[in-house]
Amino acid sequence: MCTVSGCSSTPSPDTQNTVTSTEKPTDAPSVPDKNATLSGGFIVSERVKSQLTKSQFKTFEKGTKDYTDKILSPLAVISQQVVWGVNFAYLCQGTTKGDTPQKSWDIVTIYEDSHGDDSLLSVNSIVLDNIHILDKKEDENLGIFKDVTAERDGSFDDDVKNAIKSALKNSKKEYTLLTLLGSRQDDKTIYKVFAQQDNSGSVDNCILTVSVDKDGNSTLDKTELFDINAYIGYDDEE
Numbered sequence: 001m002c003t004v005s006g007c008s009s010t011p012s013p014d015t016q017n018t019v020t021s022t023e024k025p026t027d028a029p030s031v032p033d034k035n036a037t038l039s040g041g042f043i044v045s046e047r048v049k050s051q052l053t054k055s056q057f058k059t060f061e062k063g064t065k066d067y068t069d070k071i072l073s074p075l076a077v078i079s080q081q082v083v084w085g086v087n088f089a090y091l092c093q094g095t096t097k098g099d100t101p102q103k104s105w106d107i108v109t110i111y112e113d114s115h116g117d118d119s120l121l122s123v124n125s126i127v128l129d130n131i132h133i134l135d136k137k138e139d140e141n142l143g144i145f146k147d148v149t150a151e152r153d154g155s156f157d158d159d160v161k162n163a164i165k166s167a168l169k170n171s172k173k174e175y176t177l178l179t180l181l182g183s184r185q186d187d188k189t190i191y192k193v194f195a196q197q198d199n200s201g202s203v204d205n206c207i208l209t210v211s212v213d214k215d216g217n218s219t220l221d222k223t224e225l226f227d228i229n230a231y232i233g234y235d236d237e238e
Contacts, residue, residue, distance in 0.1 A: 037103040040129030042182035042192060044103040048093045049155035051076040051178070060090055063110035063118035070094040070123070072108060075154065075179055078196075078205050079145040079228045085113040087121065089145060089228055091178065091194065094125070105181055105194075107231035124231040128182045128192050131207055132230030137199075145228050147205045150196055154179040164193060167210045167218040174198040175208070188213050190221075197223070 037044045052060065052074055060074050072092045079089040090108040095101050105128070109121040153176055156164070160180055168175065174197070181192040193208040209222040 039104060039125075039182055040127040042128035042184045042190075044093075044105065044128070044182045045180040046093075046103060047155050047157070047180065048073045048075055049179075050074060051150050051152060051154065056088070056090075059088060059110060059112055059118050060108070063088075063112075063120045064108065067120055067123070070096055070104075070106075072106065072123070074108070076150045077148045078107075078150070078178075078194075078226075079147050081145045085111060087111050087145070087232070089232065094123070107228070109232050122231075122233055124233075126181070126231070129184075131192070131224070132227040133207065134225040134227045137204055137225055145232065147196070147203050147228070149203045150176050150178055153177045156180055160191065163191065163212050163216075163218045164208070164210050167220040168208075171220065173223075175206075176203070181207075194226070 050057070050073070056077050057074065064072055072094055074090045074092045076091050077088050078091045081087040081089075088110045090110065092106045092108050094104045094106045096104075105126040107122075107124050107126065109123075110118055111121050112118045156177065156179075160183075161177070164177060176196040176198075178194045178196060181194055183192070184190045188211040191208075191210045191212070193210060195206055195208050196203040197206050205226040205228065207222070207224045207226055208220065209224075210218060211221050212218050
């Protein structure tokens with residue numbers, strides 16, 4: 001696992017060139033201009049770099065082949081459930097079609113049966129100022145969704161990564177930073193970061209809230225457990 005103190009954005013051999021039939025990863029700035037998409041008051045980050053393995057991308061591609069509401073750019077499988085097959089939960093960025101495309105972060109759930117057939121279960125958006133969180137981690141019994149480890153950090157602008165690293169410098173936990181979800185400018189700059197926290201050999205998906213004041217001082221305001229189950233089920237696009 002890549003930690004905050006030893007981050008690398010170099011793709012592993014199994015994750016290179018996996019996003020081929022959906023929107024390609026972009027090198028747009030992590031904090032877009034004032035006209036960029038808003039999600040609950042946050043500007044949605046547009047820097048997406050796939051961390052899928054070839055098999056994970058193949059499942060995603062098969063499961064979403066008939067989905068036409070948005071262009072979906074998968075970033076990582078963040079959780080899965082074994083139940084007469086496997087349910088995979090993908091963290092994706094969605095882009096609406098048309099003259100004024102809008103960005104969103106979405107949890108896409110795909111079911112793969114025992115024969116290897118894949119079907120789309122749901123596409124549910126994350127509102128950045130109202131992210132569903134858990135009070136505590138439940139016991140991971142058979143049948144519930146279990147968080148899946150990402151092997152490396154995602155793609156961040158240097159200034160954003162440095163701010164996050166500074167905020168985490170006194171933390172006793174190790175994190176893999178998957179992506180910057182978005183930012184908001186008040187009297188401080190507020191970043192929402194999707195990360196994975198090391199938990200004695202397993203991981204917990206979590207949301208980091210980092211603030212940077214006008215003098216450039218970074219603070220970790222919150223570390224919250226992401227509630228994957230709140231985004232599984234009925235498609236909120238319907």
